[in-house]
Amino acid sequence: MDILYKVLIDPFVQMGAAPDLLVQTVWEGLVSGVLYALIALGFVLIFKASGVFNFAQGIMVVFAGLTLVGFHEMGVPAILAVILTLGVMFLLAVSVERVVLRPLVNQPDIILFMATFGITYLLIGFGELIFGGNPKRMIAEELYLPTGSIEFQTLGGFVQLQKIDIAAAVIAAIMIAALAFFFQTTRIGRALRAVADSHKAALSVGISLNQIWVIVWFTAGIVALVTGIMWGARSDVSFALQVIALKALPVLILGGFTSVPGAIVGGLIIGIGEKIGEFYWGPLVGGGIESWLAYFIALGFLLFRPQGLFGEKIIERI
Amino acid sequence: MNIRKLALGTAMAVLTGVSTAAVVPAQAQEQIYVPLLTYRTGSFAGSGIPIADGMADYLRMLNERDGGIGGVKLLVEECETGYDTKKGVECYESTKGKGAVIYNPYSTGITLQLIPKASADKIPVLSMAYGLSAAAVGNTFPWIYNPPVTYWDGASVFIKHVAEKEGGLDKLKGKKIGLIHLDAPFGKEPIAVLENLAKEFGFELKLYPVAAADMQNQGSVWLNIRRDRPDWIYNQGWGAMNPTAVKEAAKNNYPMEKLVGVWWAGGDDDARAGGDQAKGYKSLNFHASGSNFPVIQDIQKHVVDKGFSKVPKDKVGENLYNRGVYNSMLIAEAIRTAQKITGKKVVNAEDVRRGLEALDVTEARLGEMGMKGFAAPVKLSCDDHSGHNKVYVAQWDGTKWTQGSDWMEPMKDKVRPLLESAAKDYAAANTWPARSEPCQKGS
Known part of the structure; x- marks a missing residue:
């Protein structure tokens, strides 16, 4: 009975007893969730355009962040460093399309997937060669990102919001909205959706597959840079960040691999879910459940919606 | 016999002679092989790089300044583990055949894997202030050393x-x-x-x-x-x-x-x-940070200023850099002690194990090494492979x-019985062989 009480009753009693902590936990989850959504978006864009799960998205976050800091360390002003980094990410997108994707057209998806492993290790090695393995401080202040915190004395305690977290949530929300608008309403966006539906049909109406691939990889590069700046400002920019990108996996399982709204909603559910779970139920098993709880939540949803919350239900005749 | 064949034969003979001449001094040159399992890449590189720099630079300084240890140069080779246990074991396997006299795994995970392997291969493991705490019990773990303190x-x-x-x-x-x-x-x-x-x-x-x-x-x-x-x-x-x-x-x-x-x-x-x-x-x-010590200044003079180091100049003397220096000092002192015990210049792994067991870095010796005030004395023995030495709060x-505090003794009276009990448990769980290595006289 005691265990049932601890699992089913006590967490809710705690939520009622210290509502400030509940609000703080939800806020932390929300911020993480938005950042997960941003990473997941990078995956979704490339998956929609090429049917490939881009394993390199995590290292692209690190690479973009390190390139930005690297330019700044060379004396380049912060804003110019952002522009130059975008240039590097564009070159990366073109290189990936020319060297990796184009020669592999019409190969099975698994071959393309494995190729993204190759890109990952290439970027790790190249990044370490250029920038070294030391963690770097993100140039948040130079980019005019706010620092410090706002504290509200409320709900019988206090709720503290870091200004950088507020900025991260706002910037991520704007970015997601802009991308959704771009892909829903522009000609390139429609072309992307056509490519996502059928490569052959898209080619037959004159859409350049190569051009679309460059665009989506570049867009994923922009997303990676924003994620790198935001997550880097919360801790620092190091190769350990690429592991966090794998948190996008349960987000994708939950939201569906082809849905931009799915990435957003999935990110928020995973972010808030894992923080609430770790905070209220984690201590029952000694803590540290956050790393697998996200997968547990995603798998729970899959029992009821195997295609994910917003994924396409595929019915194939056999 | 034509001239062409004669010329070819002569050329072959000359080439063979040259290559032999090139190899012979290398073989004859006395060296002690010290592999360093380090990590300059991966998620833990931020901590691994300064330590790797400190370790490599101290040993290089001994080569440059003193011509090695006891007149024998050290052959130092880094192997990148990425703080990955699997890669660390690969590093061990790929270097042990080259005559390694000691291993520094630089990861508790790798150390746990190497404890049975190195014990069977009879190569000492120096897991300096990391690894399995129970390895401090020398009667159970004759090949494993974790000075100056355990976790x-x-x-x-x-x-x-x-x-x-x-x-x-x-x-x-x-x-x-x-x-x-x-x-x-x-x-x-x-x-x-x-x-x-x-x-x-x-x-x-x-x-x-x-x-x-x-x-x-x-x-x-x-x-x-x-x-x-x-x-x-x-x-x-x-x-x-x-x-x-x-x-x-x-x-x-x-x-x-x-x-x-x-x-x-x-x-x-x-x-x-x-x-x-x-x-x-x-x-x-358990050591000082900063560069205001003769040993660090010697490293600057003989290694960093000459461009032999990978460390950025402003990082020399930082805490983890000095940690690497301290670690290599223990390696060097173990080799030096082994030379003293055995009377041999080129010592092997077994000799270095004896050197570790008889390690006695006194205050006077720290002074000789340019480390006065850098660290506390360290003494190991046959049964105590950690020394339970003093640490301070920085x-x-x-x-x-x-x-931020005076040097403090660990609670040896509380810790030691727990370590002995843990060592017994380890031995029982792993069908561990009883110690056959004799203790060094006086240790």
Whole structure:
């Protein structure tokens, strides 16, 4: 009975007893969730355009962040460093399309997937060669990102919001909205959706597959840079960040691999879910459940919606 | 016989002669092979790089300044592990055949794998202040050494420090002490001894594990800390976990002077990440930081200034760089002691094991090495492979580490019986062979 009480009753009693902590936990989850959504978006864009799960998205976050800091360390002003980094990410997108994707057209998806492993290790090695393995401080202040915190004395305690977290949530929300608008309403966006539906049909109406691939990889590069700046400002920019990108996996399982709204909603559910779970139920098993709880939540949803919350239900005749 | 064949034959003979001439001096040159298992890449590179630099630079300095040890040059070779246990074992397997005299795994995970392997291959492992704490029991682990202190000693010094600040060991009763740790063998090491001390002194121990994947995502861990409000926190972190923990502590207004890291959580970059708010953060230490020591100045002169080092000049003397220097000093002293014991110039792994067991770095010897005030004396013995030596609490002043306490003895009376019991358990669980190596006379 005691265990049932601890699992089913006590967490809710705690939520009622210290509502400030509940609000703080939800806020932390929300911020993480938005950042997960941003990473997941990078995956979704490339998956929609090429049917490939881009394993390199995590290292692209690190690479973009390190390139930005690297330019700044060379004396380049912060804003110019952002522009130059975008240039590097564009070159990366073109290189990936020319060297990796184009020669592999019409190969099975698994071959393309494995190729993204190759890109990952290439970027790790190249990044370490250029920038070294030391963690770097993100140039948040130079980019005019706010620092410090706002504290509200409320709900019988206090709720503290870091200004950088507020900025991260706002910037991520704007970015997601802009991308959704771009892909829903522009000609390139429609072309992307056509490519996502059928490569052959898209080619037959004159859409350049190569051009679309460059665009989506570049867009994923922009997303990676924003994620790198935001997550880097919360801790620092190091190769350990690429592991966090794998948190996008349960987000994708939950939201569906082809849905931009799915990435957003999935990110928020995973972010808030894992923080609430770790905070209220984690201590029952000694803590540290956050790393697998996200997968547990995603798998729970899959029992009821195997295609994910917003994924396409595929019915194939056999 | 034509001229062409004659010319070819002559050319072959000359070439053979040249190549032989080139090889013979290399073979004849006496060297002692010291592989260094280091990591300059991966998620833990931030901590691994300064240590690797310090280790390599000290040994290179001995080669450049003194012509090696006892007239024999050291052949130092780094093998990149990425702090990955599998890669670390590969490094061991690929270098042991080259005549390695000692291994420094630089990871508790790798150390745990090498304990049975190196014991069977009869090559000593120096896991300096890391690895399996129970390996301090020399009668069970003749090939494994973990001076100058074990993790269990470290945890006991932390408790002593808390007691000192709270007004005595009896004041610990009812206190809440947290352990935030990497959820890996390294991070879990002090749990056993802290649980034991909690029972004895009546404090409550709260555990806060951080998965490797969440090293830079500690939001919920620190929410738990905010809820539990532990009076003190011990940080057994490594790599990217440390700067994030310091940042989170600052963010959550946790009193910095009550957050104490193990010696591996005391990198300059770890504390620097917290900015001004990190002022007051503490870390255990067993050597000094800074470059105001003759040994560091010799490294600068003979290695760094000559362009033989990978370290950026401004990082020489930082805490983890000096950690690497200290580690290599132990390697060198073990080799030197082995030469003294055996009378041989080129010592092998068995000789170095004897050297480690008879290691006695006195205050006078530290002075000779340009390390006066750099570290406390270290003495090992046949049964005590750690020495349970003194450590102090270092404190971050906003720009550098300073000595924040006197040198303190670990609670050897509490720790040693626990280590012996753990060694017995290890031996029983692994069908461990009884020690057959004789003890060095007087050790």
